[in-house]
Amino acid sequence: MQKLPAVITRLAQKFEALPGIGPRSAQRLVFYLLHNPQSELEDFADKLLALKKETCLCSKCHQIAESDPCDICTDAGRDRSVMCVVEQPLDLLALERSEKYHGLYHVLHGCIDPLNHVGPDELYLMDLLGRLDGVRELILATNLTMEGEATALYIKQLIEKKGRTDMKVTRIGHGLPIGADIEYADGLTLARALEGRRSLD
């Protein structure tokens, strides 16, 4: 049986280590790259090497950014009385794409997940408490999973213990997504949609 050149196997292994890429796709990507000029491969390699060198974590909100503090934390135009807690940097980007939120953020970089040995100390959770001066509303936008819900509850209890009665703690709305069909919605989503019903003005 013909052996593949070692470098093809080794590069395919690199692609295979990425999420959502299986062994066959990895091999196809490598054979595709073989048709690219060397300059293109050099360009790809340069960008890989620069990735971590040209990014940093904002020391305030912990978003991945080019500068510390990041451009949201330094933006004088943002509403500093509202803060939104999210699990991941990509969640922040999704909320920014909605163009409906103009407050600050706090990125936890995960959620409390005891089965995978992630407790509050493994997250950027405790320093959230030091950022709440002047904040009147804290929106908990962790995911609607067991772990995301537990994390939201944990943060709510932390704030209560602090006795911050002047600050509202809210949970991002859950319900039917736009375009969804009630017939095909799952029970949990429908239950949340009923709980979250609003009066029509």
Next chain:
Amino acid sequence: MQKLPAVITRLAQKFEALPGIGPRSAQRLVFYLLHNPQSELEDFADKLLALKKETCLCSKCHQIAESDPCDICTDAGRDRSVMCVVEQPLDLLALERSEKYHGLYHVLHGCIDPLNHVGPDELYLMDLLGRLDGVRELILATNLTMEGEATALYIKQLIEKKGRTDMKVTRIGHGLPIGADIEYADGLTLARALEGRRSLD
């Protein structure tokens, strides 16, 4: 709206240029890579840079290989009286995985496709004729597509013009794949399966 660090966007564009990776997956891959140590990114970059430097095209069969001629063309144990013509390097690998073929190969690097301006001269087709001394059977294993069929027919006519009556030209068998359900098979596959029926011994 928060702008992503430029290097993230640029690296995501590199992934997006690969087949089967959309803009969202590309972004997810980049954020995944951010969690890797720099040494891992350096390793990935090294392998990208080495890809074309450590591979070559075999000047005989045109397979992508580490040495020229490749290890199949130099293997004294292979049957030199049979040659199998395939479209792509990955097709050769698939046939090798079957462990049922022990002859030589010829990789065309494509098929005749007039709509995309690929004619016989854009393929490694003409030098196939110079490799047929001593070959008693030429198996045409191009794909069962319009273009693959046209390529097989073109090669068959070339051989006929050469007057090589001592050499058999065959087409790889088409029919139902193992495990397939006749009920769900398409008409073309069933037609080919009927044409290719064999007597039970």
